Amino acid sequence: MVNFFSTRWGIITVGIFIGSVASLLQYLGNPPNMGICVACMERDIAGALGLHRIDVVQYIRPEIIGFVLGSFLVSSIYRENKARGGSSPLIRFFLGVFAMIGALVFLGCPWRALLRLAGGDGNAILGILGLVAGVFAGIFFLKRGYNLGRSSPQRPFNAWLFPLFMVVLFLLLVFRIEFIPGGPIFFSVKGPGAQHANLWISLGAGLLIGIMAQRSRFCTMGALRDAILIRDFHLLSGVIALLITAFLANLAFGQFHPGFSGQPIAHTDQIWNFWGMTLSGLAFTLAGGCPGRQLFLAGEGDTDAAIFALGMIVGAAVAHNFAFASSPKGVGTFGPWAVIVGLVFCVAVGFAMQERERV
Amino acid sequence: MIDARGLSCPQPVLLVQKAIEEGQKSFEVIVNSGVAKENILRLLKKHGLKWSCVEEGTDTYIHVTGKS
Numbered sequence: 001m002v003n004f005f006s007t008r009w010g011i012i013t014v015g016i017f018i019g020s021v022a023s024l025l026q027y028l029g030n031p032p033n034m035g036i037c038v039a040c041m042e043r044d045i046a047g048a049l050g051l052h053r054i055d056v057v058q059y060i061r062p063e064i065i066g067f068v069l070g071s072f073l074v075s076s077i078y079r080e081n082k083a084r085g086g087s088s089p090l091i092r093f094f095l096g097v098f099a100m101i102g103a104l105v106f107l108g109c110p111w112r113a114l115l116r117l118a119g120g121d122g123n124a125i126l127g128i129l130g131l132v133a134g135v136f137a138g139i140f141f142l143k144r145g146y147n148l149g150r151s152s153p154q155r156p157f158n159a160w161l162f163p164l165f166m167v168v169l170f171l172l173l174v175f176r177i178e179f180i181p182g183g184p185i186f187f188s189v190k191g192p193g194a195q196h197a198n199l200w201i202s203l204g205a206g207l208l209i210g211i212m213a214q215r216s217r218f219c220t221m222g223a224l225r226d227a228i229l230i231r232d233f234h235l236l237s238g239v240i241a242l243l244i245t246a247f248l249a250n251l252a253f254g255q256f257h258p259g260f261s262g263q264p265i266a267h268t269d270q271i272w273n274f275w276g277m278t279l280s281g282l283a284f285t286l287a288g289g290c291p292g293r294q295l296f297l298a299g300e301g302d303t304d305a306a307i308f309a310l311g312m313i314v315g316a317a318v319a320h321n322f323a324f325a326s327s328p329k330g331v332g333t334f335g336p337w338a339v340i341v342g343l344v345f346c347v348a349v350g351f352a353m354q355e356r357e358r359v
Numbered sequence: 360m361i362d363a364r365g366l367s368c369p370q371p372v373l374l375v376q377k378a379i380e381e382g383q384k385s386f387e388v389i390v391n392s393g394v395a396k397e398n399i400l401r402l403l404k405k406h407g408l409k410w411s412c413v414e415e416g417t418d419t420y421i422h423v424t425g426k427s
Contacts, residue, residue, distance in 0.1 A: 006397050080393050082417070087367060142373065150365030153417075217394050222368060229369065230376055234401060288367040304367070 015241025056191025066206015071299025085303030096311020105276030134281020159301030
């Protein structure tokens with residue numbers, strides 16, 4: 001059976017869909033230039049669970065839940081849902097932790113970097129340059145034979161567990177369960193955590209994106225990596241479609257405000273916009289995909305990707321608890337140190353996980 | 360023979376790319392994921408190589424059979 005979504009026009013269609021939905025979600029209530037941000041949204045989930053206590057960013061984001069469940073559903077239908085794992089899961093966990101730390105220093109994942117650019121946020125340029133630098137660094141290791149080892153088939157229950165966890169999160173959200181008076185589960189009453197589209201619209205958008213992204217193998221980091229490493233522009237065409245569509249949609253919705261200062265949920269410390277995303281870009285490349293892709297893989301039964309996603313959630317808690325995360329005022333007290341430690345970690349992984357035979 | 364089963368992106372494609380760069384025109388690749396298969400076939404098409412696929416259970420054997 002031919003998979004339309006994995007053709008060139010298929011992935012461009014997906015990019016157009018994601019770009020317009022992201023802009024629409026912002027219009028319907030999601031934070032500015034944050035219609036979709038896997039890092040920020042996982043951070044909000046961490047906050048809702050009480051893993052950090054920054055009260056302006058606590059909300060169980062249905063988009064994330066939709067990504068996983070959409071992928072789970074469509075991969076099951078097309079028999080691509082296969083429980084697998086065992087490819088250096090602990091390393092992947094820590095790569096997730098540091099990928100999130102880097103993203104929270106910049107204040108966005110690769111998807112949000114594109115959306116910020118499409119919203120006129122010039123600071124995103126440095127973030128995207130950082131991602132490219134990180135991907136280049138990851139390619140250096142890939143060419144020297146870096147890989148995290150083969151994954152093996154696992155028993156089916158392994159494939160259901162992460163989607164099940166997402167269902168539980170969704171129930172906690174819908175029923176506003178309060179374990180202790182005042183929370184958790186926490187719901188921001190002000191700040192970005194309080195800015196969200198209608199729960200069902202967010203879920204629906206997430207499900208549709210999860211379905212289309214799983215079928216098309218959409219991946220922002222893969223797009224950069226393939227363009228540089230094997231001169232293949234297939235994934236990149238989807239990413240560019242996303243960017244252009246989001247830009248046009250922002251124009252239509254009055255959401256385009258060009259400039260560097262005063263951009264929403266952004267800062268102008270360009271050195272750390274760049275280096276934060278270099279860390280993220282490197283970590284994503286070493287882990288084999290952008291944070292969105294990791295969620296779609298997790299929905300397919302890839303337990304290594306699910307562990308990476310859990311690492312990102314823990315990383316968000318760490319980032320906010322230890323003052324690594326940035327704010328619109330600038331970088332966190334220990335943000336730069338965390339980025340340096342993260343880069344050292346990723347480079348160590350890159351060298352440590354080389355096979356003798358170079359590619 | 361390239362066994363790309365269980366390898367995550369971009370290893371399968373990299374292994375095939377390496378074989379192509381070494382001048383190999385006739386070889387076999389084993390994959391067990393739809394993604395790896397799609398990516399490899401796209402690479403083969405780009406290099407003008409012919410192939411045939413055989414599915415055996417969860418595995419797909421891609422026989423690369425020279426230039427088209």
